[in-house]
Amino acid sequence: MAKTLRFDVHLMMQFRYLDKRLKFTDIAPYLTQIYGGQNAHELIWTPTVYVANERTSAVMGNGVKDLLISISSYGMVILNIRLETNLNCGLRLEKFPFDVQECPLVFESWTHNVNEMVLDWDEDPIVIADNLHLTEYKLMDTWVNRSGVSYTPSQYHYGRFAGNFSSINITFKLSREMGFFMMDYYIPSILIVVISWVPFWLHQDAGAPRIMLGKIYLHVLVNIK
Numbered sequence: 001m002a003k004t005l006r007f008d009v010h011l012m013m014q015f016r017y018l019d020k021r022l023k024f025t026d027i028a029p030y031l032t033q034i035y036g037g038q039n040a041h042e043l044i045w046t047p048t049v050y051v052a053n054e055r056t057s058a059v060m061g062n063g064v065k066d067l068l069i070s071i072s073s074y075g076m077v078i079l080n081i082r083l084e085t086n087l088n089c090g091l092r093l094e095k096f097p098f099d100v101q102e103c104p105l106v107f108e109s110w111t112h113n114v115n116e117m118v119l120d121w122d123e124d125p126i127v128i129a130d131n132l133h134l135t136e137y138k139l140m141d142t143w144v145n146r147s148g149v150s151y152t153p154s155q156y157h158y159g160r161f162a163g164n165f166s167s168i169n170i171t172f173k174l175s176r177e178m179g180f181f182m183m184d185y186y187i188p189s190i191l192i193v194v195i196s197w198v199p200f201w202l203h204q205d206a207g208a209p210r211i212m213l214g215k216i217y218l219h220v221l222v223n224i225k
Contacts, residue, residue: 006055008086009105015047015079016122023075034071041069046079047117052106052149052167055086097181100140106169108149113163120146121168136180141173 022044024031034040066082089103109117121144132139146168 006086006088007103008084010084011082013081013083013107015049015081016076017047017079018074018076019045020075022071022077023073024071025073028073032073036069036071037067040071041067041079044069044071044077046077047119048110048112049107049119050110051083051085051087052108053087053089053104055088097176097178099176101137101174101176103172103174104169105172106167108167109165112165114166115163117166119166119168126170134174134177136177137174138177139172140175142170143173144168144170 024034068080070078070080072078085105087103087105089101091099091101093099107119109119125144126142128139128142146166149165149167
């Protein structure tokens with residue numbers, strides 16, 4: 001059993017921030033919203049945020065195709081990004097297969113420290129899809145929090161990226177589905193043990209059947225493992 005779980009997450013992240021430079025009440029007083037996609041994204045400032053615990057961290061806001069931008073008349077920007085990310089999650093297998101795992105999804109600010117940009121969650125920020133289906137696991141709970149990370153100049157060749165950076169994360173609490181292990185491991189093993197008692201009911205001179213049954217049990221056990 002692997003000690004690191006790799007799982008794919010499909011999500012839509014929504015960023016909301018105020019950029020007064022995009023205010024257009026004086027220019028178009030009767031217009032309330034402006035919508036755009038990739039073209040609008042290239043013309044305005046967007047936060048540079050990356051997934052810290054992704055296998056291959058990707059910077060959001062650079063070359064992303066699935067995005068939608070809404071700008072209000074007073075400069076409130078809502079940036080929607082669809083992501084598909086592959087995450088690493090360290091496993092604790094002491095109670096396998098009755099284990100419960102907690103896997104985080106961590107977002108960190110990349111080029112802007114806490115003096116320039118702070119990440120925070122809105123109220124009730126997580127919406128789980130109704131048709132969510134996981135193989136081998138069941139999603140028990142989710143929660144969010146925010147923190148900060150510090151990088152010293154010695155960790156970077158350029159001091160510009162040293163300092164304190166804002167971080168937010170989602171934690172997924174997962175429990176292992178027992179049906180798979182019951183049908184593929186526990187029930188076959190119990191049946192093998194029960195059936196292995198059959199040779200004791202055979203006649204003591206029936207050596208060949210005893211040997212044959214023993215070989216069958218050993219073959220089945222090896223295949224299960």
